[in-house]
Amino acid sequence: MGSKKKEVALQVNISTQELWEEMLGSRGLTVVDVYQGWCGPCKPVVSLFQKMRIELGLELLHFALAEADSLDVLEKYRGKCEPTFLFYAVTDEALFGAVKCPPREKDGGEDGDTVSSEKTCTLAIIKPDAVAHGKADEIIMKIQEAGFDILLNEERTLTEEEMQVFYQHRAEEEAFDKLVHHMCSGPSHLLILTMTEDTEDAVTAWQTFLGPCDPNVARREYPESLRAQYGTDMPFNAVHGSRDREDAKRELALLFPSFKFSDKDVEAPQDAEAQTVVSESI
Known part of the structure; x- marks a missing residue:
């Protein structure tokens, strides 16, 4: 009798601190949909991230769901009704090479692939x-x-x-x-x-x-x-x-994923030595 293929999960439901730390240590980009128990995850975006994960590769993009009330680390997001997505990246040179976006033509010079500013943008x-x-x-x-x-x-x-x-x-x-x-x-x-x-x-x-x-x-x-x-x-x-x-x-x-903000615009997380918060929005 032929063996069943193991089904690959396109998303992980984070319910414990241990699973949280394990998921955020995954190599690549991890997107966490922080939801409230009384309203549930953002369904339209769930299907979009699942599609993106299949297209980009299961090792490069990870998608997780986390209920704010179940994890102390998400305490500040409790009681909110707006969709909340947290982005964490664990990268190395090989990964950067694999996920680097193809350069687009930009006005203002040949080296326009990366733009930075010290001012508010x-x-x-x-x-x-x-x-x-x-x-x-x-x-x-x-x-x-x-x-x-x-x-x-x-x-x-x-x-x-x-x-x-x-x-x-x-x-x-x-x-x-x-x-x-x-x-x-x-x-x-x-x-x-x-x-x-x-x-x-x-x-x-x-x-x-x-x-x-x-x-x-x-x-x-x-x-x-x-x-x-x-x-x-x-x-x-x-x-x-x-x-x-x-x-x-x-x-x-x-x-503009390659846009670099000044330090006053983006604050690094206090408790993430191995991870880098790419962006955090509500």
Whole structure:
């Protein structure tokens, strides 16, 4: 009688401190979905990470579920209703070689594969609707005139998988599928912004310059804002901006994995000598 093939688990449910330490010591990238017992894990993202793990390799990407109430190390995440994902990496030179992303063409030089900044940075996206209408260059000029430095400007078409994770906090909204479809419908301009003089927080300044999400509201209340000038209606509001610093870190880590933050933007974990927290977002 033939032996049954051993089924490989695509995710691990961490229920003890011992299993937590063992999982976070795994070579490669470990993604931990921290959930609450009363609401459960984030189901749309579970299937996405399972697919990614199959495509990238079982030894390079690990996905785990952890209930906040069952582990003391997750105490600070208890009682939250927002999706929470923690990223831990145990790497060596061989692993870096295996998972290194192919370089993309970037404006601003041949060595644009790694970008770093000591200033506070935020993400800006000139969306497919504005690009299709030929407004990208005009918007970029206005961004620079408003006192922003553009550290990187990359034009590319975003994927459905990227946008599902990018907008995971809106997954329960009725307009989620329409938003994801729009963001993948054509080329966008992805920009990393900071302030020229660094006299104010780039995230806050960019949000103010964008105006309200709804272009109709923006035209009534902030007629000089970018969304008032270039947006039509929801979700075609021309430009995106990170809501706050935590959101900026999460979005930049997703779309620009090689971007290096300054020490003031990312704090290393206190109790992880073997692991490095790549990003942690709520």
